[in-house]
Amino acid sequence: MTDAHRTRPLRGDAPPPGTAAWDRYLVIFMRVVAALWIVKGLAAWAVILTPAQLGMPPFETLPGAVQAGFVSFAVLDLVAAVGLWLTSTWGGVMWLLAVMAHLMVTIAGPAIPGSRLIGGAEIALVLAYVVLSWLASREV
Secondary structure, three states: OOHHHOOOOOOOOOOOOOOOOHHHHHHHHHHHHHHHHHHHHHHHHHHHHOOOOOOOOOHHHOOHHHHHHHHHHHHHHHHHHHHHHOOOHHHHHHHHHHHHHHHHHHHHOOOOOOHHHHHHHHHHHHHHHHHHHHHHHHOO
16 A cells, blocks of 8 residues: 555654544543543552541541442552553553442442542543544544
């Protein structure tokens, strides 16, 4: 195939004028979300490893279900963040799994101040991810 038949620009080349580089926007979005999820995962590890912070009781005194939730999200959020940063398919799947698990805890669990706001933000991020993925797939 010659260069005249190529429909997509080579990596590093600018997209043709008048077209949007949705795949680049998707990569930027995934990296920003990955950075947020690294912070989220590290915050969960801070709760686990810090003796007592911001008025929270020590981790060891929390109920077993709460401990299990913190440990699960501490691991799952960081794994999802690495996958998102690498822009791999499994990273998107792990992130969606982490978001869905968090939403289930938010809906079914006890009312925690700010959890509904975070859940709404997560839903908005998922919708943005779906739209950007769809637009990037149409770009081919």
